[in-house]
Amino acid sequence: MLQVISLLLENKPGALMRVTGLLTQRGYNIESLTVARTLDPELSRMTIVVDVEAAQRQQVIKQMNKLINVLQAVDLTESPAVVRELVLVRIRTQQETRTAVLKEAEIFGGRVVDSSTDGFAIEMTGDPEKLGEFVDVMRSYGEIEVIRSGAIAIALEAKKLKLQPPVEPGAGSRGPGAREVTV
């Protein structure tokens, strides 16, 4: 099944590689992945959709949370969240189908971003399923080219972010349990 994960990670060299490498290493298939800076330029927000068995979902989150550059990994699959994706469709139209294509785009809430005698370029945002339906409908009118952005998601309930406080150098020599943290 598809799992939607939202990651907050430090914007450090190699951070993206750690996330994708971990997913590959553990045998999870990436459906989509988007990443961009947050309001805080030192942090990035990543939305990953992976295809995993339901029983593995928690394991994926735990493995993500083990990455030192990851501040927070949240499973948004079943928690209240809005998932959105952008699709760009270029469709070739004949004179007689142009009106119908425009009508369909309007029904789906799509927006024409380019129009020429050959056809249209249409952008549409929505949840990934609805985008799929839109693409299917467009395809029925003729030859199309489709580019999808991959999903981005935002949780509707804020999850408290717990950052670990600084420690003294050499604290590790007190053993594996040297670090005190709040759970």
Next chain:
Amino acid sequence: MTTLMSGARMLLECLAREGVDCIFGYPGGVTLPLYDVLYEHHIRHVLVRHEENAAFAAEGYARATGKVGVCCATSGPGATNLTTGLVDAMMDSIPIVALTGQVSTKLIGSDAFQEADTFGITRPCTKHNYLVKRLEDLPSTIHEAFYVAATGRPGPVLVDIPKDVFQAQGHYQPVTAIHLPGYKVFTEGHTGQIRRAAQLIQESERPLVYAGGGIVAAGAAGELRQFVELTDTPAVNTLMGLGGLASRHPNFISMPGMHGSYAANMAMTNADLLIALGVRFDDRVTGRLAAFAPHAKVIHVDIDPAEIGKNRAPDVPIVGDVKRVLAKLNKLLAESGAGDERVAAARRAWWNKIRGWKAEHPLEVVKSDSEIKPQHLMGEIDRLSGGDAVVSSDVGQHQMWAAQLIRFNEPRLWLNSGGLGSMGFGLPAAIGAQMARPDKLVFAILGDGGFQMSIPELSTVVSCGLPVKIVVMNNGYLGMVRQWQTLFYNNRLSGVTLDAFPDAEKLAAAYGFKGKTVEKPWELAGALEEAVNEPGPYLLNVKVTPEECVYPMVPAGGAINEMVLGPPQPVAVPK
């Protein structure tokens, strides 16, 4: 107050602050600036003869002491040669810091001489890794590396340092704080879950402690001992956990798993409660997972949240440092006093059952009049060690016999490559251990295969004056692979015959120390004593029964109570 110094000097300042006294390494072009400052530094550099062995030696140092081991290699081939040791440390949760040189920052990405993407290559081989591109990041990165390596679930951390960062001059200011906001370590354990665990333990009629490398890593041997005595619970130690509960302790059963004892595997299978402490339900322990401990509820304590529920869903999950969790559990159990009589009677019956299994199929020191049996060899080493020597093992049959038959009365005496199973581990790890514990008797028990992977390190042994006792269990085969070919591939022995083994006495003499070959059982004890009494290193080549197989054995895919206890008929491989 700051001091102007080079990056290389800063690195050594940081290492000294972390208490590093010894680095296992191999120099090269881009680490020249580092070696130049090492020239006059108090930190000792041990020149190994291959970078892979630098990582293994650092592991041996860490495994024998619990301190972070340090290894060092140059860019390109130096760094790639370290990777086996890094993965080895990753699999067994061993804290090491690997320092690698990199080509100068302006050359990175240009396919420069001896350039390799060490940062990319070692990402999956390490707990965390760094490429330091700016001198000002170097000190904090080094302290972070040690901190990450040693805390939580320990593991290897690599720091890749370009040549120009070593050379650059800057003002050194000692780091006062490490900022790792996303590094989450849970140590305390959930109080409610610990209480539930205590309750399950008190109600259990057939409890069993299944303790692993986590006990050793956490330094929790004392708490474990207190726990088993308080509850009179029988305990098994995994391959990684040997010594976590002393072998001589009356509650210690032995090792479970593929080559575990009959009693340990039967106890696992029949227990109604597994108290899993610092273990990861590895496939070599559980056998067929669906049939593993089918009657048992599971309390799983581990510092790594991802281990909990990874292979077996526990009834009571406890994420925490096993030392602290056990201390809390012991306190609760001590306060609550004795359980009811029904449970006590069931426990007595459980103990009788376990004693019965032990008596039925004990792990025995098999001997012969004409040949040295491998078990005989391990029995003799055990006699000389008395549970007190450091035994660094390589990988294969000898490793299993050693684990079965040599006693370890403390943690950090038994060093072996458990998770990765890296041949060539035993000798360099013994070097690291002997460097760290110069007064200890250190055996390196190797097969004739693994020994031949490590021969170059004989010069390291001599050069450092290390009195390591190298015992080669020589059966002329890559014995474990040969065993599988015998048992599961119609005895079609393919690519496993190790002929042309060198003359041990001459080989050792060529390096300037004593060696000997023995093949008669009556010579064995004396030869081992001579090796131990020799003030310097010793190479003892012991020719053992070539065709001996390790038993008990759980065939791949079998349940652990479906053990093969002795030589069976060869099984045909399905076409």
